[in-house]
Amino acid sequence: MRVLTTAGHVDHGKSALVRALTGMEPDRYEEERRRGLTLDLGFVWTRTEPDGEYLAFVDVPGHERFVATMLAGAGPVPAVLFVVAADQGWQPQSQEHLVILDALGVRHAVLAVTRSDLADPEPVRADAVRRLAATSLGTVPSVAVSAVTGAGLDALRTELARLADALPVPPADADVRLWLDRAFTVRGHGTVVTGTLGAGTLRVGDRLVASDGTTALRVRALQSLQRERTAVSGVARVAVNVHGSLDGALRRGDVLLTPDRWLLTDLIDVRVAGEPAGELPRTVRLHLGTAAVAVTVRPLGEDTARLTLSRPLPLRVGDRAVLREPGGGRTPCAATVLDVRPPRLDRRGAGRARAAELATLTGRPDGAAELRRRRLVRRTELLAMGVPAPAEPVTGDWLADEHHWAGLRTRLAAEVERYAEEHPMEPGLPAEAARRLLDLPDRALVDALARAPGATALHSREGRLYGPGSVRPALPPPLRAAVDAVRQDLEKTPFRAPEADRLAELGLHRKALAAAVRAGALLRVSDTVVLLPGADAEAAAVLRRLPQPFTLSEARRALDTTRRVAVPLLELLDARGHTERVDDLHRRCRPQDPRKPTNT
Known part of the structure; x- marks a missing residue:
């Protein structure tokens, strides 16, 4: 099917012409037929030949009071049957309809000079062809016709068939x-x-x-x-x-x-054609598709403006719309959507900077350019803007500009190094802190940056980021000395954990202990009990030599430790799969997996 809209001045014979072409009545209301005046949109159709393409016509009113209705009919339609009467020639609504079609960027048309039985159609045809040629329609075929006598109808059908063949076929898998x-x-x-x-x-x-x-x-x-x-x-x-x-x-x-494929927006930046942006009224109506929405205009550059819509619309980059003053006091002008997610203009000079940026935009979707401007954007959001994704996501759904991503990688490495210098007891930069420092919208981006190849290798462990070398941070000398003292204490009795006063004497307060545990220098059994790394596996080996099952008291004696240590140590062994409870008093060691080493 091919769909055309009619256009032209009131009472120039648009409805009579499509009635003659289709044999159908486009005027749906009795009042329209009684007055001979189209008040609303009409819809009729025919075939170019018995087995040919269907041609559907959206018949629009030509009266100046119904220009908004005409816009609703013409907005979604890709081609036009432009009508001018031979006995009246070019008229005000002929011109306004042409301006609207030009603003919408319509490029396909056939000109019909009607009532050719009442006046010589040639002067009117020449004038109309010249006017249409100066717009987006370009040079169009023209036919002189009479809906009364039928003259020229066959020639018009031939031109309409050629137009139908020339119309582009839109993608069937496009978002609805x-x-x-x-x-x-x-x-x-x-x-x-x-x-x-x-x-x-x-x-x-x-x-x-x-x-x-x-x-x-x-x-x-x-x-x-x-x-x-x-x-x-x-x-x-x-x-x-x-x-x-x-x-x-x-x-x-x-x-x-189509669900989840469109962005609803009430704030857009546009390029204006037909009138300087600074001369637009403060409030106009934006016509796109069949919608007519009041908008507030903020001029930015000579031909660019920011529009605040009274209600959100699903818009995409490159959409063509018409800006028209309510009541039709001035000529409508065109608006091409440049950005459906524009930045805020809160800072001094932001408007001038934005105008300079908009001057470089074409209104044609450009994924690479859009990604350079936005630096980070979700792929689904970019597609919903009507812009193709120029690259694969760096993580999840996130796209990143290559140069911006490299800069973030360098900044992250510097922040990790700085944090390690400022916090020697806990050198790992928390990933959430890194997200805030880099002003990133998603924690996943931090993880992706840490994994990204670069000159400086970063390591992630337990939600913290570390610099080059081992994943485990190096301990400062005082803390390393304290850990060595604990190691000496545990050499002969590996399960007699230091008491709280001994830890305090060595300077192993809460933060220091946490740093030693993160570095893998100590094993945290509970908040107040620490042993050497591997003590859990050693304890499991000792307990396997006991008759199974065993009690807490039997385990404590076998490990040569106190109840203060034995209780949390057995709970740790349960959690790590070395032991399991049999009842309230007994445990037993779980069978070993022969594929796993005996010591961990």
Whole structure:
């Protein structure tokens, strides 16, 4: 299917022309037919030939009071049938509709000069072709027609068929963004919405979300051109029967989205065309798709501005929109979305700096450039902005600019070294402290930096980062001397742990003990009991020589230690799988795994 919108001044014969082309009535309301004036959007279709492409027309009103309705019809549609009457020529709404199409970047059109039975169409055709050529439409084919006599209709059908063949086919696997132009309730079926599906595929059973980004809906049924479908790919006119918990009624301007693939934003930076940004009114309406949203304008550069939207919309980099003053007091202008996640402008001079940055942006999605600007960004967020991911994640879903990542690696190594110098008793920099120092949004990035190849090797152990060399930190001389004294105390009686006063005498207070344990110089059995590394395995070897099972008292005597040490030591042996409880009074040693060494 190919979808076109009509465009042109009021009463220039748009509806009569599509009626003649399709044999269908585009004006749905009795008042429209009675007055001969299109008040709302109409939808009709035909085929280019008996087995050819379907052409669907979105017929829009031409009256100046209904330009917002025209924008809702033209917004999602990639091509236009532009209509000018031979007996009236170019008119004000002809010009406004052309400005709107140019602002939206529409590039495909056919010009129809209607009422050619009432006046010579050639002067009007030449004038209209010239005007269209100066816009995004470029030089377009043109046909003089009469809906009354039928003259020129076959030639127009031929040009429309050529247009249909030339239109690009959007990707069927694109994320769905269906702007709604109608919503109503059908008894026995519930809510039905219609719109022009620009890209992607809708299937019965699909899950979608509504404009708020959270309301979940399910596609119960699909129609296209009044036929039931199981799937429809863009570009296509679709009617969707949706089911879900809707807090409020859906309406024109709402949107249905592929879940988790779009960013809703109420703050965007745009490039403005058609009028200097500084001359825009403070408040205008932004038209995109079928949505019309009030926005507040903050000019930044000569042709760039920041827009604050009155409600969030699912926007992407490169989206084309129209800025129009309510009431149509001035010519609409174009807005191209440059950034859907712009930085705050709180500091003095931030606006000027941002204007200089925006001047370098093209509005075309560029993954490498976007990553250079953002330095760190989640891959899913970048894709939701409409920007392709230029590289593989450094960890999880995180993308990092190569130069920024290298700089972070150097900074992290320096912070680890500085922390070790300032905290000789506990030299390992806590990973969470490293995250805060580097202002990183995720702890996983710290771990990835520590693992990244570089000139300075970093080691991670128990949530701390250490510099080159051993994973275990080196002990300062006073602490090393204290540990050596404990080692001498335990040489003859390895399970008689030093008492608290002996530890205090050696200067082994809480922080010093913790540092020695982290360095692997001591084994922590409990908060007040420390032994030498490997004492747990030695104790297990002693206990294996006892008759099984054994009591706490028997274990204490075999280990030549006190109850103060024996109780926590046996609990440690239980936790490490050397021993296990049999009942409240007895333990036994677990069978050894022959694949494991006897000493650890």
